[in-house]
Amino acid sequence: MTSEGSRSGVSHFFLNALRIVVALMFMQHGAQKLLMMFGAESVAEFMTRRWFAGVLELYGGGLILVGLFTRPVAFVLAGEMMFAYFIAHHSRGWVPYMNGGELPVLFCWTFLFLAANGGGSFSLDGLLAARKRTKADTPPAFMVTARFVQANRSPSAA
Secondary structure, three states: OOOHHHOOHHHHHHHHHHHHHHHHHHHHHHHHHHHOOOOOOOOOOOOOHHHHHHHHHHHHHHHHHHOOOHHHHHHHHHHHHHHHHHHHHHHHOOOHHHHOOHHHHHHHHHHHHHHHHOOOOOOHHHHHHHHHHHHHHOOOHHHHHHHHHHHOOOHHHO
């Protein structure tokens, strides 16, 4: 597996682009179920399976979009898409093209990819990891102050 630091700039770009585009496409399905957008004729009833799917798609897609908690959220969304495929499509045949299940399969595998690879450098997860790395390299303020005082001590004070 490639470490975060050894990826090229091009692969960082495309990982981030994939995450953002997939999240925007996925959120549309949640908006359709919960907000009656994009030609929906009714809102999903509260606490039904369709409502839970809409919540996961809209809010989980939003978290994927900004790249916050990317790995666990992507894993949960991959599970949702696997569940959706087997509940709604697999009973009509095992070939996704024939049973209309291409989107759940593609979303499932894309989210598994994101769960394995993370959100990329242009994500809130990447920003938090960079801050953590920078903070780990910087000594605490009291150590810096103690070193400064010790270095600038006059010989007569000793």
